Every structure is written in C-alpha cells, then in structure tokens.
Amino acid sequence: MGFTITQGLMLVLLIASTMAVITARPFGNSINTQTSNKIIVGGSYHWNYGFNYIEWAIKHGPFYLNDTLVFKYDPPTPKTFPHSVYLLPDHDSFIKCDLKNAQRQGNPNQGAGEGFQFVLKNKQPHYFACGEHDGIHCRNGTMKFFVTPIDRSVR
Template sequence: MTMKVSASVVALVSILLMLVPLAARADEFIVGDDQHWRFGLNYTAWAYEYTFVWNDTLVFKYDPPNGTNIPHNVVLFNNIHDYDACNINKSTLLANVTQGAGEGFRIRLLNLTPYYFACGIHEGFHCRNGTMKFTVITLD
C-alpha cells in the first residue's frame, strides 16, 4: 500500500514539474503595442512580428465611446471563411465597446488552433477594411 501511494505522489509531482515551465514562459502582448486597438493600423503585420505560444495573453486596449472617437469591439470568428468574408453575424463578441478601457480586455490563448480576431463595429466595416483583423496561431 505504501508503495502505491509513493508512486502516485511521484507521478503527481512529475506532472506538476512539467507544467511549471509552460506557465513560466507565458507572455502578455498588448495588441498594436503602444498604438493599441484602433482603426488604421495593420494588425496582420503586427501579429506577424511575434510568436505566440500556448498560455500567452493578448490584451486589447481601446477607448470607450465618448462622442468624439470611433468605437471598437473584439470579435472572434470560428473559421477562416467567415474571417475572410468578415461575416460578423457568424462571429462571437468577446469584448464590447467599453471593455477595452483601462487595463483592457484580456484573452488567454489556450487552444492550439488558429484564432481569428477582428473589430465588428459598423457591421464589420473595420474588418472589411482589412486592417482591424488578424490571425494568431499558437505554438506548443
């Protein structure tokens, strides 16, 4: 009986030790760097500059609507076809127009599948313009 408990403890400790480096290597990226999430910046080019790995976090920062600025939000598409077409009706709203204020909206990259992000404001105009959209492929 003691032998079984010891083997279980060793197995658990081994698994935990394997997970520590994964958590330690996670980075946080502010989308658009110091330009944040705004109209007119090429986010495909921005994303191309970085390597994203499992457990990294993206932070979308943008000003809430105040009557003088252009509002933004963050949507996620399930597939490349809806992303390419900017089919906002088939996207999922991740962050509304106010959630990018302050510390911003955070999303942790926990899937090893592509993420297709865009701004869905004005029925997808910002997405269709081609600049407020980008793809992230997380690496293991």
C-alpha cells in the same frame, strides 16, 4: 591521458554551439518557457483604426499557448468610433469579415484601462476582428488578424 589541442578546440566549439542554440531567439522575441506572456495587441498603438494588425501579428510571433492578448482601446464617446473584439469561427469568415457566427469577446467599453484580455487556450487558429458598425473596420482590412498558438516546447 590529457587533451590534445584539437580535442580542446572541439570541446570549446561544442560548448559555444550549445550556448548559441540555448540562447537563440526565434523571430526576434525572447522566449520564457516557464510562464505565459501578456502581449498588448498593436503594441503602443493599441487596438485602433488605421493600423495593420496582420503585419503586427506576423512580426511579433510566434504566439504560445496560455499567452494573453491584451486589447486596449478607448471607450466610445460622441467624437470617437467605438471598437470591440470578435472571435470569428473560421478562415472564410475572417477573409469575408462575416460576423454572423462570430462571438463578441470584448464590448466597446472593455478596452479601457488595463484593456480586455484573451487567453490563447487552444492550438487552433484564432481569428480576431473589430465588429462595430457591421465590421467596417474589419472589411477595410485594418482591424483584423489571426494567430495560431504553439506549445512553448516547440522552438
């Protein structure tokens, strides 16, 4: 028993649809299901004052469990404003830039060279902010963002 033209066209359509689903790239990012990704926070702008990291995180998501966020920033000098990386405990602290219960993850000197690295190990929101000078860069809305990593199997 041979294929009819209709059956052949249906088979081609099924194969093409399957390939489209397999190669789809949600949110414009390529997905590697076997390994984690290293993601430089802020891209070529790095972790610096005057950049909207919330927009950056939305544009560059989704983020996955075991991805590594790399925070690159210049060490402090007499002419520069130092930066750091704090992990805030919850959404309310993030909105208010309340650093009382935050944990410093990267000090002002750790962003030089290869940068400070943070691995996303939990499927919970991770709230990041610059905490130097009582969090002024966070409070003015520039140096803060959050991500909620998902399993790689979720597409």
